[in-house]
Amino acid sequence: MKILYLETSSKxxxxxxxxxxxxxxxxxxxxxxxxxxxxxxxxVEWALEGAGISMNDIEAVSLGKGPGSYTGLRIGAASAxxxxxxxxxxxxxxxxxxxxxxxxxxxxxxxxxxxxxxxxMEVYTAVYEGVTGKEISGTEAKILDENSxxxxxxxxxxxxxxxxxKAQEILNLPDAEFRDDIYPSAQYLIKxxxxxxxxxxxxxxxxxxxxxxxxxxxxxxxxxxx
Numbered sequence: 001m002k003i004l005y006l007e008t009s010s011k012x013x014x015x016x017x018x019x020x021x022x023x024x025x026x027x028x029x030x031x032x033x034x035x036x037x038x039x040x041x042x043x044v045e046w047a048l049e050g051a052g053i054s055m056n057d058i059e060a061v062s063l064g065k066g067p068g069s070y071t072g073l074r075i076g077a078a079s080a081x082x083x084x085x086x087x088x089x090x091x092x093x094x095x096x097x098x099x100x101x102x103x104x105x106x107x108x109x110x111x112x113x114x115x116x117x118x119x120x121m122e123v124y125t126a127v128y129e130g131v132t133g134k135e136i137s138g139t140e141a142k143i144l145d146e147n148s149x150x151x152x153x154x155x156x157x158x159x160x161x162x163x164x165x166k167a168q169e170i171l172n173l174p175d176a177e178f179r180d181d182i183y184p185s186a187q188y189l190i191k192x193x194x195x196x197x198x199x200x201x202x203x204x205x206x207x208x209x210x211x212x213x214x215x216x217x218x219x220x221x222x223x224x225x226x
Contacts, residue, residue: 003193004061005063009067068096073212091203098192105132112128114182123144124139130156153172157176164182
């Protein structure tokens with residue numbers, strides 16, 4: 001079964017295609033300017049070309065549903081819905097934090113903690129068991145301070161994501177590892193997507209909304225004084 005994967009929740013605009021569990025092609029780019037609106041559909045075309053298939057061969061679409069960038073998630077969700085409507089195929093959605101832990105499972109860490117940078121000292125995070133990937137504590141928006149994650153003192157833990165840098169500066173966890181170069185990636189949606197497909201855990205395309213976690217608050221510009 002050929003599946004298209006979209007992950008647009010972060011600075012990494014990421015598109016993948018698999019044939020069941022086999023990754024056929026991956027196109028992604030990390031950009032400080034969040035280029036999802038410019039790059040996503042081009043990446044889809046390149047991924048199809050790299051996989052040697054056409055859009056009509058796609059039998060399902062999977063989306064990294066967030067949390068993360070509000071605008072990025074809107075773009076990804078709108079595109080995923082459009083593909084599903086046009087192709088008449090099912091939609092699945094996976095927590096973007098789960099794609100961040102996949103490369104580190106089974107690497108002798110007791111815990112893996114993804115940290116997506118939010119405003120100021122806030123991060124989107126959850127805690128996962130290091131071997132099985134089982135969720136230990138659910139996804140939340142967390143304000144970091146020097147006492148955060150104290151329960152992992154003297155534990156083998158790794159913090160991953162673009163929020164790891166500010167966490168490393170403030171957390172008093174000398175034995176912890178930090179990787180701030182990790183972003184959600186479409187290639188790591190495959191395993192969870194196939195599980196959801198097997199369980200028939202499909203999204204309602206008409207009513208699906210990304211996992212924003214927090215309400216969007218826009219900034220209203222002040223009118224310049226005369």
